[in-house]
Amino acid sequence: MPTNRKPRVTIDQVAQATGVSRQTVSRAINNKSEIDPETRRRVLDAAQAMGYRPSRFARGLVRQDLITVGLVIADVLNPFFPEVTAGVLEAAERRGWQVVVYNTGSERRKELEVVDMLFDQVDAGVAFLLHHEAIAKATAGNLPFVLLDKGGRAPAVPGVRIDFEGGARRGLEYLIDRGHRRIAMLDDEAYLSAEAQNTRRELYLKVMGEHGIPVDVDWIQPAHNSIDGGAAAMERLLSAHRDVTAVFAYNDLIAIGAQLRARALGLRVPEDCAFLGFDGLSIGELVEPPLTTLHIDKRRLGEIAVEQAALLLGGMSEDEIPEAVIEPQLVVRASA
Template sequence: MTVNGIVRVMVRRRQGGSVYDLRIVENKRATLRDVARLAGVSHQTVSRAINDKGEIDPETRRRVLEAAQQLNYRPSRFARGLVKPDTTTIGLIVYDVVNPFFPELIAGVIEAAERRGWQVVVSSSQDDPGREADLLRSLSGQADAVIAYLFQPNDVITAAVSGVPLVVMSRRNEGQSFGAVDIDVEAGVRAAVRHLVARGHRRIGMIDCPAAADPGRRAGFLAEAAGQGLTVPAEAIVPVEQSLTGGGAGFERLHAENPGLTAVVAFNDLVALGAYRAARRLGLDIPGDIAVVGFDGLGIGELLDPPLTTIALDKRRMGELAVAETERLLAGEPPGLSVVEPRLLIRGSA
């Protein structure tokens, strides 16, 4: 029997055959060696049976396949014929490989995995949260563990992953069966507002992206504004899509509906770049007429003139922490949470 594909096999011998006891141990996925113990064969024999090699007799193959099915054992199809059987394969799901936020994150995961002798398979939901469950189900059958940047609710995520360690990015995991690496976005946005107030700004707006399901930015913005004695009217927070176009449209709306606005905090650097371009099209000086602050710390912000002030994240470090959490889960430890602290990176735009 299995519980979410998690097993340990204990073997004891008696006259006339073997008796196999299954002991359920949380956070330990069935391995090739578990199947070998249950079937009473070597792990090399299991490998030959799983890969349908001709040199194994039919009865042994049947016994091995029955044991594999009983234990819910899923070999990595990526590993077959490519690497040695014991190589660990990590599936990585990101939201959009074109978004300049993700390449550094991907690099951090790959570098940390390679130091452990692991391989990484990268997939993208292509800006479509509806694809996430299918990707999780697919990688759960192919990889030993999954690291993912997801937007679906926790119950959808949990249902799509069966017996495979999962680490989610930019999300808390209280009471969940998966590990997590989160960002203290609220603290970052608070730092941005404090910086703008210290520079003399009293009319500050925000370009938000509610579809990203990350309310920490808005919460931090409103909390710090209130703490600084600022009044933020409803029209000073504009919801947009997470893109350059969205950032530009959001800024134009903010500028039109909020006379006297002198500063803008954007959801992320991509949105901030769109706002920056729109401000320039409107003939505004940055930062003289309008200050702009982003969030993420993308290198592309340095190419602007003046460069973009932003809340910077160590994205490679996020990838490293995700791999470290994955390693703990594979070792049978309970799910943990790592939190990345952002820092204010003052450049020329604010």
């Protein structure tokens, strides 16, 4: 696919065609003063006719403003990310920044690729990154870089931390308080290959342990991060443990899929099996019964990240960036 671009029309060509100088054309285009209205019109008409459009590169080169941030997410189709994106877009717009979006699908190869690309193309990066090589690469360079979920990583890398530990604890203790003991977990399979630390699965193991509830590994089912993935995992779970009374899901998407499938298989929710999600997606309100979940303020998450990027861009060093934590809130609806 040879995208043979048509040659660029330059400001000089417009100038020549109109019989004026570069500068006069520039004045016309940028709506500046010191130009005769009649001349402006002539120039503008010629520019229009010739298909002239100023080169953003030449412009950007001389005017050192206009900032572009790269937003790296796993998957636009996962409703979690649009909410974060909304926060990022809004905060960026307030600052007059542009936002370029990249999808990684949580694949290691793509994450690395995207990080590489970022270095060339943007002034700052704001990213969800799963694989620690990608994170290392991203934070090693000279590009201001903010992690949208820095997890348990060293404080030196700027970013927002989502307090999964607090959230998971609140959620699981809620389930335990309600009398549940046979609590399964549906984990995101993407974390199997990533050497992340302090994952929701580990927290699950930890909290359960603290409450003296032993869990066998097959109480943890990996699921693709989607509704269908949750459904499939639930089915596997049920065939191994029909007596499960509650499911703690990696996130709402998986929880919703699981709950849907459970109901399709004849279970009553929450009487036979309760479901607890994580993320607080608005689609959790659509299912029956509405999903109880640990709500994360995703919009705020995006905003904070942009603010941190702004500080970095302003020259603040990475370890001066204030610590930011998002606290998941238990939202009790009806599924648990």
